[in-house]
Amino acid sequence: MTDISFAEGIDAALQARVLAAPHFRRWHEAMRTRFTLRHVLVRDAVAFGPDRMGFILVEADALHDGQAVPGLALLRGDSVSVMVVLQCPGYPDRTILTREPRVPVARPDLLALPAGMLDGGAFVSTALRELSEEVGADLRVRAEDLVELTRVWLSPGGCDEAIGLYYAELRIDEALAQSLTDRQTGLACEHEHIRLRVIDLADLPHIGMTDAKTLLSWHLYQARK
Numbered sequence: 001m002t003d004i005s006f007a008e009g010i011d012a013a014l015q016a017r018v019l020a021a022p023h024f025r026r027w028h029e030a031m032r033t034r035f036t037l038r039h040v041l042v043r044d045a046v047a048f049g050p051d052r053m054g055f056i057l058v059e060a061d062a063l064h065d066g067q068a069v070p071g072l073a074l075l076r077g078d079s080v081s082v083m084v085v086l087q088c089p090g091y092p093d094r095t096i097l098t099r100e101p102r103v104p105v106a107r108p109d110l111l112a113l114p115a116g117m118l119d120g121g122a123f124v125s126t127a128l129r130e131l132s133e134e135v136g137a138d139l140r141v142r143a144e145d146l147v148e149l150t151r152v153w154l155s156p157g158g159c160d161e162a163i164g165l166y167y168a169e170l171r172i173d174e175a176l177a178q179s180l181t182d183r184q185t186g187l188a189c190e191h192e193h194i195r196l197r198v199i200d201l202a203d204l205p206h207i208g209m210t211d212a213k214t215l216l217s218w219h220l221y222q223a224r225k
Contacts, residue, residue, distance in 0.1 A: 004028070004040045018045050021053035023077030027160050036063040052119055074159045080127045081115035082146065083167040083217040084139070085201060088174050093201040096180060097214075098134055100194045111197060111207050113214045115163070123148075123164040134185050134194055138176065141168050149220040154212060165217045 006015050018024055031037045039061040048054040060071035086094040095113075102110040116130035124143050131141050149165040183196040199207070204218045 003032075003037060004042065006042045007044065010042060010045055014045055014047065015042075017047060017053050018042055018056055021056065021075075021077075023075050023160065024053070024056055027058075027073075027075055031060060031062060034064075035060075035069070036066075038062065072158070076117070076159060076161050078118045078123075078162045078164070079115055080118060080123045080130065080164040080166065081113045081213045081217065082127050082131055082141070083113050083165075083214075083221060084131070084135070084141065085167060085169045085221070086177055086198070087169060087171045088177055091174065091177070094177065094198050095201045095204060096135055096139075097197045097199060097204075097207070098185075098194045099197055110210065111214075112211045113217060115213060123166070127164075127166055135180065135196065136183060136185060139170070139172075139180065141170065145170065149217060149224075152212075152216065163213055165213060165220065167217065167221050 004019070006018075010018075028040065031040075037060060041059045041061075042056060043059055044055075044057040046054045046056075054076065056075040058071075058073050058075060060073065062069055062071055084096050086096070088094070097111045098114050099109050099111050101108045114130055114134040116126060116134070118126050124146055127146055128141060128143060131139065145168040146166045147168065149167060151162055151164045153160075153162050155161070177198060180196050181198045185194045185196060201218075205215065207214075
């Protein structure tokens with residue numbers, strides 16, 4: 001990777017982690033294959049602990065059809081989300097939302113579907129892990145329960161992140177549905193402060209401003225019915 005340099009302040013250890021990060025390697029190989037890539041400057045990089053490479057800010061000197069293209073990009077890797085459809089006899093279909101602080105949009109209480117970063121794993125295994133962490137292990141979702149809706153880039157003008165959207169229909173009893181309401185979850189080691197909200201599925205488009213994955217998942221699920 002001789003076409004890569006690093007800004008001052010990024011030490012040798014962090015440089016090695018950037019070069020080894022799966023999301024950086026994938027992006028770099030795609031750029032070399034699809035563009036005339038002359039140089040990549042890694043402007044900044046943030047590691048999320050000893051085992052997880054986080055945000056990587058790059059500036060690419062790249063051409064397409066001989067013309068220079070905008071080169072700034074935030075690399076953070078792919079993510080996955082799951083819309084869990086709770087089916088209880090005698091009740092309308094419901095779903096689970098997380099309510100948690102989101103600093104990038106300055107919202108302390110954003111409602112959205114459970115989701116998480118892949119961190120080098122596969123979509124399905126990551127989805128199951130995130131559901132266990134954000135919802136609880138007592139809501140038993142198996143790999144065969146997950147149905148893929150689509151994969152989509154979230155902001156291709158500035159970020160590499162693509163998200164896999166899944167849903168799972170679960171038949172559960174009302175006692176479990178009630179136990180999920182207002183449950184507090186999340187990993188303390190990652191400063192997650194999550195509280196669950198269970199709502200009627202039909203009400204999801206009316207929860208107020210939310211993220212793209214939440215609304216898109218709902219619309220794609222309805223289109224299948």
